[in-house]
Amino acid sequence: MPRGFAHEGLDLARNLYLLPTGLVWGEQAAAAIISGNGWPLADGWAAFTALAVALRREEGGADLAVAPFNEAVEWAEGESPDIARHVAQAIHRIGAKRPAWGGLEMDRPHVMGIVNVTPDSFSDGGEAFAHADAVARALAMVEAGASLIDVGGESTRPGAQPVSVEEEERRVLPVVRALAEKGICVSIDTRHARIMAAAVAAGAKIINDVTALSHDPDALAVAARTGADLCLMHMRGDDPRTMQTDPHYDCAPLDVLDGLAERVEACRVAGIPLSRICVDPGIGFGKTAGHCAQILGSLALYHGLGCPVLLGVSRKSFVAKLSRGEDAQHRFPGTLAANLAGLDAGMQVLRVHDVAETVQAVAVWRAMRGGG
Numbered sequence: 509m510p511r512g513f514a515h516e517g518l519d520l521a522r523n524l525y526l527l528p529t530g531l532v533w534g535e536q537a538a539a540a541i542i543s544g545n546g547w548p549l550a551d552g553w554a555a556f557t558a559l560a561v562a563l564r565r566e567e568g569g570a571d572l573a574v575a576p577f578n579e580a581v582e583w584a585e586g587e588s589p590d591i592a593r594h595v596a597q598a599i600h601r602i603g604a605k606r607p608a609w610g611g612l613e614m615d616r617p618h619v620m621g622i623v624n625v626t627p628d629s630f631s632d633g634g635e636a637f638a639h640a641d642a643v644a645r646a647l648a649m650v651e652a653g654a655s656l657i658d659v660g661g662e663s664t665r666p667g668a669q670p671v672s673v674e675e676e677e678r679r680v681l682p683v684v685r686a687l688a689e690k691g692i693c694v695s696i697d698t699r700h701a702r703i704m705a706a707a708v709a710a711g712a713k714i715i716n717d718v719t720a721l722s723h724d725p726d727a728l729a730v731a732a733r734t735g736a737d738l739c740l741m742h743m744r745g746d747d748p749r750t751m752q753t754d755p756h757y758d759c760a761p762l763d764v765l766d767g768l769a770e771r772v773e774a775c776r777v778a779g780i781p782l783s784r785i786c787v788d789p790g791i792g793f794g795k796t797a798g799h800c801a802q803i804l805g806s807l808a809l810y811h812g813l814g815c816p817v818l819l820g821v822s823r824k825s826f827v828a829k830l831s832r833g834e835d836a837q838h839r840f841p842g843t844l845a846a847n848l849a850g851l852d853a854g855m856q857v858l859r860v861h862d863v864a865e866t867v868q869a870v871a872v873w874r875a876m877r878g879g880g
Contacts, residue, residue, distance in 0.1 A: 509561065509573050509583040520594045521769075523564045525762055528602055528808045529574065530558030531852065533877035546577050549854045550811055551605035552615060553877065559599075568758040601814035606856065607783045610693050610714045610737050612655055614816050616874070617851055619866050620656050620695065620859040621649030622822065625679040626663045642683045650692055653867030656714070658859060659683050659707075660697030664718050664793075666752040666825075673700050685710040695739065701726035708734040714786075718743050718793060720771035728778040739786045739818055740771045744794025751794040760799040761806035764789050765813070772813060786816040786857065791846075797829035804846055807853035819850040820859035844869055851877075 515524070528549055532540055537555035540546025546555040559580035562570045575583065584595035606614035625642045646657045661679035662671050680696065680703065687694050688711020695714035696707035701724040704715045713736060720740035721727040731738055742764045744755050757763040768787045775785060789810060791800050800821075810817045821827070827842030828834045834842075840862050847858050847866060851873050860866045 509575050509580065510563070511583075512587075515588065515591065520590060522766060524591070524594060525562040525570075525765065525809065526595065526598045526602065526812060527560040527562060527572075527806060528556035528558075528811060528854075529560050530577070531556050531808070531854070540577075544578055547599060548603045549808070550614070550816070550856070551603060552854060552856075553874075554854055556602075556808070562762065564759065564762065570759045570762060598812050602811045604814055606816045609784075609786050609816050609856075610656055610695065612693060614856045617855065617870055618655035618857045619653060619863055619870060620658050620818070620857050621646065621652075621654035621863045622859060622861050623649070623657055623659050623683065624663070625659065625661045625683055637679075639682050639686075643686050646683070646687050646692065647690070649863040652864035654863045656693035656695055656857075657687055658695040658697050658714075658716055659687070659712075661703070662698065664697075664699075664748045666748060666792075668748045670749075673702050676700065676703055677706060681706055681710050684712050688712065699723040699727075701730040704736075705730050705734060708736045713737060714739060716788075717741065718748075718790070720768070721775070722771065728774060728780070731775075732779045735784075737784045737786070738775070738780065739788055740768060740775070741788040741793065741818075741820075742767045742771075742790035748793075755794045755796060755799065757795075757799060760795065760802045761809055764803060765809055768810070768813060772815070782815055786818050787813055788818040788820055788859075791819070791821050792824040792826055795826075797826040800824075800826040801830060804849055807850055807855060811854060816856040817854070818857040818859055819847065819855040821846040821850070822860040822862070840865065848873060 531554045533554050540555045540557050546557040548555050558574055558576050560572050560574045562572050564570050584592050612618055623642050623646045627637050659680050661676040684694050684707050694712045695716045696712040697716045698704055699717055699719050715731055715736050716739040718741045721731055745751050789803050822843050823836045823839045827839040831842055
């Protein structure tokens with residue numbers, strides 16, 4: 509670990525980051541915590557026994573130092589009071605219990621089923637465009653083990669053309685209402701304040717905005733007023749048509765964390781407490797395949813925001829770009845690999861098209877990590 513760290517004039521919150529690592533589960537996690545050699549991850553099913561301390565470089569990128577948990581704490585306490593305070597607060601945010609989100613307890617991983625009521629989504633466009641098909645698909649996903657259903661009426665694939673608010677409303681509201689009436693936890697996937705308000709009135713419990721409430725100038729106020737829980741996703745810009753036009757980052761995992769932190773703070777200013785928020789690093793949204801791989805390798809970083817983390821990798825093009833160019837219907841193995849890495853990093857929600865297969869994988873993962 510660096511000694512005598514010079515930080516005068518440096519914004520610690522934007523330059524010094526903690527990445528939990530050395531994760532253990534079950535009885536191993538309990539033993540690590542009791543012995544003082546580890547700390548709980550989101551008060552959940554894992555503990556971290558080491559910390560990576562990342563420090564941004566002026567020229568871009570970051571330096572990384574890794575130490576056992578207790579040594580990292582000793583290091584911070586031996587530095588200045590500002591560093592000791594910064595590290596202690598970050599550790600407590602990482603370890604704090606997450607409140608229920610959308611009415612779901614965050615003490616186990618949840619599978620979110622995707623229902624796109626669109627003709628042009630990248631993977632399943634047109635398959636659930638009709639009302640009856642959308643409802644039937646959602647019910648089958650719940651039967652297969654999905655905890656919640658994400659309903660969207662506007663494709664946000666790269667290059668997708670926007671639809672009118674009126675058309676989006678026509679597509680999604682009957683589906684939201686039908687599912688909510690059956691007691692299903694429904695998330696509305698939209699960038700538009702009018703749709704957010706109408707969907708919550710129709711029974712949606714969660715607003716899932718790929719622009720983290722930045723696209724529509726009324727979104728923050730409407731989201732605050734509805735009282736719904738939120739998913740804030742990171743995206744470069746707010747337009748799917750241009751988001752993949754040569755995206756650049758100084759350090760993708762850290763830049764995404766900073767972007768999400770800014771939107772969490774915007775929510776706080778708007779009167780939305782952290783207890784209503786989940787974040788999503790936005791795999792594939794304004795990111796190259798290389799950026800996505802870097803972020804997926806650093807997922808535990810996002811627990812530092814102190815709220816649940818959702819991972820959405822299902823059938824996305826980064827899988828094909830890192831593999832052999834498979835089309836969307838043949839990307840499930842790569843999707844599952846990324847989702848299992850997400851579970852190992854403590855992700856609370858997996859957003860997927862293939863619900864039954866993912867639920868089975870989660871069940872086996874839980875049995876393994878819990879020791880049977």
